Amino acid sequence: MTSYQSQLGEGEGIAEELAESQRAISIAEFFEKNKHMLGFDSEARALVTAVKEAVDNALDACEEAGILPDIYVEIQESGDYYKLVVEDNGPGITKEQAPKIFGKLLYGSRFHAREQNRGQQGIGISAAVLYSQLTSGKPAKITSRPKGQDEAQYFELIVDTDTNEPEISVDETTTWERPHGTRIELEMEANMRARSTLRDYIQDTAVVNPHARIEFDEPGLDESLKFERAERAELPDETEEIRPHPHGVELGTLLKMLEATDSYSVSGFMQEEFTRVGGKTADSVIANFNDRHYGRGMAWQPPKVGEDADIEAAVEDAVANKGAETTATFAAAVSDAIHDRDRVAYHEVEAIVDDAAEDAEADGDTTFGSTVRENAVDAAWGAVTADLTGDLYALVDDVTTKRKE
Template sequence: MTSIQSTLGEEEGGGIAEELAEGQRAISIAEFFEKNKHMLGFDSGARGLVTAVKEAVDNALDATEEAGIKPDISIEIRESGDYYTLIVEDNGPGITREQIPKVFGKLLYGSRFHAREQSRGQQGIGISAAVLYSQLTSGKPAKITSRTQRSERAQYFELIIDTDTNEPEIQVEEERAPGESDLSPTHGTRIEMEMEANMRARQQLHDYVKHTAVVNPHARLVLSEPGLDEPRHYERVEGAGLPAETEEIRPHPHGVELGTLIKMLAATESYSVSGFLQEEFTRVGAKTSKKVLDSFRDRHFGREMGWAVPQNTETPLGTAVENAVVNKGADATEAFAGRVSNTLSSRERTTHSELRDIVDTVADDVEEEFEANFGDTVRENAVEAAWTVLTSDRATDLYSLVDDATSTRKDDATVSGLADRLADKFDEGDVLNRVTRAELRGYVDRSADRLVSEDVSFGDTARENVADALWETMRTVPDDVPKVKEIAGDRDVASELLEAMRETDILAPPTNCLSPITAELVEAGLRKEFDADFYAAATRDAEVHGGDPFIVEAGIAYGGELQDGTVDLLRFANRVPLVYQRGACATTDVVKSIGWRNYGLDQPGGSGMPNGPAVIMIHVASTNVPFTSESKDALANIPEIEDEIELAIREAARELKSYLNKRRSMQKRRKKQDVLGRILPEMADKLSEVTGRPRPNIDGALARIMNNVSVEREVDGDTVTLTVENHSDRSENPEITDIVSSEPSDLPEDASVVDLDGEWFISWEPSVPAGESAELTYTIADDATFDVDVDGVEAEKLTIDAD
């Protein structure tokens, strides 16, 4: 017997529950996180400091940008005995006196949790968690100074979080005149926190600040810390504007979960589902909402099967309808039955709802023409009579549908066997022949199973094809859909609506709620912080996951001063560098899964992190970044996002590949040229020695052997000829500047000249097809000197003999 059972036995049940109840109480969120600091990234002194910097800087960036101010942020870390003091100051809009205590002294208090808009902060935990960590480890309050744009004076607070209540406990509150506050004489916010910490994570701290500078080229950051002699400045890229302003959006129909949908249905002020869809979701107008509703009707009511008027019936359609009408006068009855019968015969097939409409329309017309009264009963009788005829030979109708939907290999007996059995199913089923897609497949399956048992094969694909063909033939019913409140109260119906929303093609959400860095600035950011030979960047179009739009960007820097070894991966979410948990991040998984050898990087074993002097950066921007935990260190493995990450990286990697290929072929070329450069003169000397003739000019030969572009000058008295020979296999467009010491004349039309302080610059940009040559001839004083400069052709491909 377990102890609980034994207690229950002794107390005769119930006692233990009361006993437990005495110890049960609500736990404040602050108390919870006090015990679970690691969840928020405060698991050690080293990491705690980095996380505190990150939370304060992220907030400073969010706040300045929201206020349309280019961020100027200072981060200062001071040693104070066994403790460290962190001070982060921004030039943002400041925080009002009422808000300061809540922002810094209450967990889960923020402005962004409910906003579908890209921002660094999401949960309203970050900075208050840092305050919590600081008070917990140092016992000291956080000191906050903030001045709003409108206010002359700054507000100064010293506060801690009361963990029992998750409410701020203000210890000092003062208003400070401009000269009295620590805050620089601008508006903004300054937070000072003392904490138990160490600088063992210095590398991560530096990475965080440097990487923040890469993806925020519009920001200026300054870092001072005990290990640096001088504060480190991260300047903004000249001309880099603030990120594009973002707008909040409503949820997208493809992204909500059932629970959320039910909550939204219960809360909406809309009465109809159509109004609800258009009011509460983005990208749903009248047309889309109609599509969703039709798809919902198909799920909720099933579709209706329609039938052709059968050819061989015992009672013809007209007679059947006529017999159903009594006491309406012969002319009116005949006209009514004749018109119903003609209308139905002219149609390919008719469903029960359509039949009703036809009977109603004809009845209304006949009533008017013959002044007879065609009431509900007679109309219903007519519908019933006509429906009986329409459904009297379903097998023939189904035969042609099944025949069209199956391959020619199915013999006639199989097709008609299946059609007969299907006809029975419709006969036995709903009187109006309304069937859902799943029920329809059930009809086909059961009919086919019966055939198979008679030794005929009717496989899964054939069954699906038949079900598809029938479903396509069937019609969406015109019935009214239930009202919002009814759906809200019925989980199954709500789930049908959700399915319909997900299955309907709906435009992707607008992306003005996102602000990607843009490929151009990703490259500029990398250039600013990494000294490399090659840079590439790509920004993908927006995609959606769970109703939230996202954009992936990637960048690569290669060569130059970058260290060889495992490639450095920089991960970012909403412009925030992710410093920890690299191994648990979807970005890392994607980088490892790519075959980097295809792109010219070394990858031991053909998978895993590639090697090379390179940096790969990935940025995921979204209205809701799916992190693996509250500490926002790593991205979760969401397939849609992983696909986009891969495509973005591959886009940038393709550029890297062509750069590396070119570089390799240039290296080969240089080697070959070096060898030829040594051998050819020796051969020329030998040849002239042996033949006794003057030593031939070898530059042209070198250019020909190397498939090079050569530029040669010939001066004959006062006539100068520059010749470009293109020995390569593609057209070349050299940009030639010939700098001469006296004024040239007789220049052809495709060349121009400018006089710059006694030197004449002749510009000539011929287009020279593969294997051809071009000539520039001009006249000049015969003691002139020349200096030629050629651009537009790689140095390795150029042989110049023209100075």
């Protein structure tokens, strides 16, 4: 018998033959085959994961909306399956959003926020829905009543794994006794072997969230377990968005951040978007960059006297409030010292400016503070490198315009 492999190799155009079987795989299809990645690897664990995903979301939603959580979790035997019900008194979910939240993987509100929440990926609850439909064939049943609305919306839906879009079978308005909140009902293949893990999870969640009231019911219990809200317990402080530390950011992320920023300057961008970066750090990062790219560590040939770049005039312009004569003497001293050299490096310009400033201070009663000196160094260095940096800027402009096109 000829194998498929040897048949494939015989003709020409094998790449074309292979191409016929290559296609994009939807994220839902991927997780359908790899559900262990999401914590649904055994029937016992699946139930714990589904409870955790729904309770995490309930706590997140309540806290985000400033509501003290009141959560009800129930597990029932339902023929060959187990039915999980989780209810919260959160802000509810709008009619438009609900199908996507439960019926589309990688859909959520937290992925792009650098904030400490329980949920992050936008995959938790839709993965539970996916597991439920795969094992029981039943749709998820969702009821949600947004705060301030008289009626609730009821949906039955599954995830269409080919398209990763919700497939809604029932969509109707209904009434619900909770003034606001969300209820989710999932049937799934499961077992209660992890009963003690499940109870521990509920109990631990109640302990670490004393501001929440949690009620839990499972088969075999005479009465549901109630974990009352601790007296006078308040909502935890709202989380603040954390900015990344510059050392922790990879190049690709940095490029994306640059594209998205509202800042107008590099210095502003660094101070706004990163933690622990102030004006000083931003300046030193920029200076290091300039050193590396424009070769400030290298010695440059100063322009000839009389060429366009006029060091003396540039320094004179940069020095303010020092009296005309002092300024002129100072600028001339800097310019002469630079022209005396064949080549000059940035740190030498700094030394030259310092010398000239000290001479000027010794001659009169003016002081040349660090800001004036820095401005003078910038101006002198700018004049020394004017020709070349002009070319470089033109080059950078050219490249960026081309990239944008």
